[in-house]
Amino acid sequence: MALEIHNQGFSDALVILGAAGIVIPAFARFRISPVIGFILVGVLVGPHGLGSMIGQYPWLYYFTISDPASIEPFAELGIVLLLFSIGLELSFRRLWSMRRLVFGVGAAELLISGLLIGLALNLLGQGWAGAIGLGLALALSSTALVLPMVGTASGVGRAAFSMLLFEDLALVPIIFGLGALAPYAQDAGWSGVGMTLWQGGLTIAAMFVGGRFVLPRLFAQAARTKSPELFLAASLLVVIVASVATAVVGLSPIVGALLAGLLIAETEYHNEVEVVTSPFKGLALGVFLLTVGMSLNLAEIAANWLELTLAVVGVVAVKAAVTTGLLRAIGTRIGIATETGVLMSSPSETTLIVLATAAQAQLIQPSTAAFWQTVTAIGLTITPLLARVGHDFARKVELAAGGEPEVPTGIEGPGAVIIGFGRVGRLVADMLAAHGKPYVAVESDIDSVAEARREGYPVLFGDASRAELVDRLKLGHATALILTMDDPVLTVSLTRRVRGWVPNLPIIARARDTAHAAQLYKAGASEAVPETLESSLQLSEALLVDMGVAVGPVIASIHAKRDEMRQAIKHDAEMDREPRLRRTRLSEVET
Known part of the structure; x- marks a missing residue:
């Protein structure tokens, strides 16, 4: 065995x-x-x-x-990590600014969609208690699929996230409410809701207060070790502890994961945390999607294709119409409202949880639950297709209405990006600030980051050797990249990598000597500044001035010598590059 x-x-x-x-x-x-x-x-x-x-x-x-049940815990972990990463992208200030969408449109969308679907099922012969359970279950939309496709920055993403957030918060009351409707749970159901609400509220308050003090110290200690593995372990520990804490008091684990992400988003560690946990989130979400596929029985679908098709189309149509209508009622552009409505129209992974609860409470028959579980799995499968159809249809609707479709503008460029905030990086930042040029800096030493932030410098904590972190800096929108790290190998590799991504970005790099500068020019640096050259020039300048030579001619000669040396280094780099280019072209011709 x-x-x-x-x-x-x-x-x-x-x-x-x-x-x-x-x-x-x-x-x-x-x-x-x-x-x-x-x-x-x-x-x-x-x-x-x-x-x-x-x-x-x-x-x-x-x-x-x-045994599909054996991998379900990993699928649940994927959803938890997804909500955690969403929390990292938000802040309490941004969440508060969305309160009208969350508790207004989000609540209305869930209740109206659930009511309409439940009413239709009741007219088709389903008992009213079971119809309520099915209506609320099918009114839920998929957080795990929708948000990775649209994010939270666009108009569609913000509208979708607000409704999904309310649905996640409402999941626990729905489950307890269905228990209250069960034949043998009238007495204990609503008292259970009340107990869960006050215990959950107390737990969330404790996490909020404790997290403000504990998390910065925990991640500071992990960052000082310079160990990515320890930093990852600390991140996963926070996610799991927060999820378990909310699950123990009867709330959904995803509520704790979201709160943990929001708390970390208020610290300087959120970029690094998101980078180190991203691979685990992607793999765990893949496991969740595998479990969705494993629940599909193609033989049963073929035998009941007409009923299943009508059920899927009916649910999608009702939810798309309700969501679009509500967003239009609060003044949302018709293109955004239409795309959001179609995107949110399929059922959710949490629909399966509510269906199981309704069946356990004897509100619906097991065969009915199995039918709607198949409908849910089909709906999850077609969600990417609905996203594509909704996007294309929204463009046509927007243009027909005489407007322009929403064009994602992305994040505004941070100005210059400085990687490395030691003595050299700090001096560069001071000069940029003196001339009114915006910038953001990245540093891997948490003590340096903490000190710089106390002094008012915009410095992020992160490891520049990670491609994911560099990608999050949006260098395509930056005005320049300045590399001041005391790591020659990383400087060259980072220069080569960024030059491949952003061909026209000015890259100014600190070099140890002329040989290192030549390597940087070959890697694609716009300018490479050797420390040995600059110290020699400064020494010569001080010597000539002390010997009585006028300052003006001295500065002019220093500039001329600097340009001469740079041109010589660039020429040597080009001469070294030419034979390699010729060998590459010859190899291509022979091939």
Whole structure:
């Protein structure tokens, strides 16, 4: 038995990692969302796909997931990490500014959609208690799929996030409310809601107060070790502790994850935390999508295709109409309202939780729950297609109305970006500030960051050797990149990497000597400033002035000598580059 479990874990891990290694690059190559790829792999390797043929072909055991329940905890972790990363992108100030959308439009969308769907099901013969449960379940939309596709910066993203946030907060009252409607839970249901609310509120308040004091100190200690592994461990510890704390008192774990992200977003560590946790979030979300695919039984879908099609179309149509109408009622542009409505129209992963609760409370029959679980899985599968259709249809509607479709403008450029905030970086920052030029700096030493922030410098904590962090700096919008790190190898590699991303960005780099400067010019630096050259020139300037030479001619000669030396270094770099270019061209011709 132990050997069987051991092999089962390895075979499941093989399938999951193989899916991540094949699906993401393959679908990215064709510019198709990997969401669809993971779901299709789940259909293929699940118990209703190749898994159903293990008895006939035992070797398929190693290429299928024989026990979907065994990977569900990893799928739940993916949703938790997603909400945590969303919290990192927000702040309490921004969240408060969205309160009208969250508690106004978000609440109205959930209640009206649930009421209309429930009323339709009641007219079709479903009992009123079960109709309420089904209506609320199907009115929920997918946080795990919607937000990664649109983010939270665009108009569509802000509208979608506000409604999704309210749905996540309302999940616990919905579940307890369904318990109150159950035949044997009338007495305990609403008292359970009250207990959960006051315990949950007390837990959230304790996390908010304690997090303000504990988190900065925890991450400061982790940052001082210069160990990415320890920093990652601290990040995951915070997520798991926050999620467990809210789950213990009856709230959803995603509430704790979101709050943990919001608390860390108020510190200088949020960029580094998001970078180190991103791979885990992506892989865990992939596992969640695999579980969605494994729940699809193609034989049952084929046998009941008409009923399933009508159910999916009905749910999508009701939710799209309600969401679009509510957003238009508060003055949202027709293009944004239409795209958001279509995007939010499919059911959610949390729909499956509410359906299970309703079935357990005997509000609906097990066969009814299974039918709507299939509808939910189909809805999740077509969410990327709905996003594409909604985007294209919104453009047509906006143009027909005489307006212009929303064009994402991205984040405004930070001005100059300084990587490395030691003595050299600080001096560069002072000169930029003296001339009124905006900038932002990045430094990997947390003590230097803390000291600089106390003095009013805009410095972020982060490790520039991580490509993900550099990508988040939006260098395509920057006016210049200044590299002042005391790490020659990293300076050269970072110069080469950024030059490949942003061909026209001015890159000014600190070099140790003329040989290092030549390497930087070959890597693509606009200017490389050797420390040995500058110290020699400053020494010569001081000597000539002390010997009585006029300051004007001395400065002119220093500038001329500096230009001469730079041109010589650039010429040497170009001469060294030419043979390599000729060899590359010759190799291409021979090929």
